[in-house]
Amino acid sequence: MMPEDILRVIVVDDEELARTLLRELLGAHADIEIIGECGNGFEAVKAVTEKKPDLLLLDIQMPKLDGFDVLELIGTEVPVVFVTAYDQYAIKAFQVHAVDYLLKPFGAERLAEALARARARIGTREALPAKALVSEARAARAPLERILIRDKADVHVIPVAKIDYFESQDDYVSLKVGDKTLLKEQTLSELEQLLDPGRFVRIHRRYLLNVARLAKIEQSVTDSRVAVLQDGTEIPISRSGYAKLREIL
C-alpha cells in the first residue's frame, strides 16, 4: 500500500474502554494509522491543530467540550465520524455534515463501513462541513450560555455572564471580559442571533452589550448617548440602539 493511502486518524472519547475498542478494531485495518488518542475536547482541538489528521472519530458526550463544541472549534479542518450511545443527535450530526454516525455499541463491520464512507468522501469537498452548516448547527443550540474561543491549540470556555460587551472587528469579534480582551472568528450579527436577546442588546452597529453591566446612560452634548458601564467604560449608543435598550429596561 502506498503511504499516501494511509488514513491518519485521531480517536476522541472520554472513556478509556471506548478508546481501547476503537484501537482494537482500527488495528485490523492496514490502511489506518492512529496518530493520536484524546480523552477530552481540549486535547482533541490541540491534537487536530498540531497533527492535522485526515479523520476524527469523535465521541459526543464528553465533559466541558462535547463533540459538537469540538466540531464548532475545528470548523472546517477535518472530516468527522461521530461516535455515541445517543441516537437523538443523529440528525444534528448530519446537519453539520458528519461523514457518519456510529451508535455504540458497534462492531467491526459497521466501523469498516464508516471508514469506507470517509475514504470515499475525503478528497471531495463534501467531506468538510460548510461554514454555514456549522453555524446553523450552532443556532440550534441557542441561546448560547458560553462562548468557545480557539486560540490556536488552546480553547477558552467563557460563560456569557462574564462578558461585558462584544465589539465588532471586521470578520472578528472581540470580547471584553474584565480587563481581558479575546478574539473570536465570527460576525457580531451572528453572535447577536445566538445570544439571549433579553440579556445582550446591540446598542450600536459595532457593540453588543451585556445589559447587566450597564450602570447609567449619559446624554452627551451632540444629542447622542453614551452607555457607562459599572467599571466606568463608555460605549456609544446609536439612535436605534437606544430604542432597543429602552424596550428592555
Next chain:
Amino acid sequence: MHPILGSVRRLAFYLLAWIVIGLLLSVGLGYGLAGDWLTAVLFFVPLGVVYALVTQSAWYVCRIFPLVRARGWHVAGAQILAAIFASAIWVAAAGAWSRTLAAMGFDAAGSMYDPQRPLLFVVGALLFWLVSIFFYLLIAFDASKDAERANVELSLLAREAELKALRAQIDPHFIFNSLHSISALTATDPAAARRMCLLLADFLRETLRLGGNEQIPLSEELALADRYLAIEQVRLGARLNVARDADSSAANCLVPPLLLQPLVENAVTHGIAQLVEGGTIRMAAACSGSTLTITLENPCDPDRARTRGVGLGLELLRKRLTNHFGAIDAVYAQERDGQFRVEVRIPVVTGAPA
C-alpha cells in the same frame, strides 16, 4: 336488571319476608275480626304474596325517580300516585279473595274485608312505600359499591402506571454504554467482561424486582446503587469514586423502591461524567428521631450546559414521595461552589416490607 325478580334466591327471600308480613297482618288486622286463626292466615298470607309481586313495580318508580337526582316533588308525586294505584289493586284483590274464601266456606273472611276497607287501603300504601324505601337503599348500596370498585380499579391503574414509569426509568443509554464497555473488554480482559455482564444482569433484574414492591428496606436500595456505580466505574474508570455512609438503623428503614436510583444516575450523568477529572459521589443515610435523611453529594461543572434532565428527575421524585407520604416537602437540592447536593427527608417507616 330487576334486583329481586332477576334472581331466584332473592325472590325466595323476598317472598318469605312477605309471608311474615302476611302473618303479622293476620295477627293485627285478621284474628280480632275473624275470631279464628285459620281464616285470618288464609286471608292475609296469600294476599301478602300477591302484593309482594305487585309492589315489585316500585323498583321502576325508584329507578325513574332516583332520590338524589330527581326533584323532591317529582319523587313524592310519583310515589303517592304509584302507592294509590298499587294499593287499589291490593284492596280489589282483598275483596275478590274474601269473596272466594267465603264461597269456600270460610264465612268469617268477609268480616275482615268489608268493615276495614279504608284501613286496608292505607296499609297497602304504607307497604308499598316500605318496598320503595327498600329499593332506594338497594340503589344507594349498589352505587357506593360501584364507587368503591371504581376507586380500587383506579388505584390499581395508578400503581401500574407508576410501576411502568419506574421500570422505564432504566436509561437505555446506560445499557448501550455498558454493552459497549463489555464489547471492549471481551478482547482485552474476558474475565472482566464476564463480571460486567453479571453486574449488568443483576442490576436489571433487581431494578425490575424492587420496582414491583410497595416499599423496600433502604439497604436494598443502597445495594442497587452500588451495583449501578460498579458498572459505571468500569466505564468511567478512575474518574468515578464512591463514598458511602449509612448507619444500620437507616439501612433498615423502609422506603419506596427506586428512590435513590434517579439521584445516583443524575450524580453520574450530570455530575461526574461532565468533569474531566471526575470526582467522588458521597451517599449518606441517617435516622434522627422520626426522620430518615438521605444525602447525595457530587461535584459538578458550574459552567456545564444545562439540560432539563436533572430538574425533571427531582420533580418526579418529589411527586412520588408526596403520593407516598402525603403532603410533605421531601426533596431539597442545591448547588454551591461546584458541589451538587440533594437531601431527601422522609418519615421513618420500619417493619416487614409490604
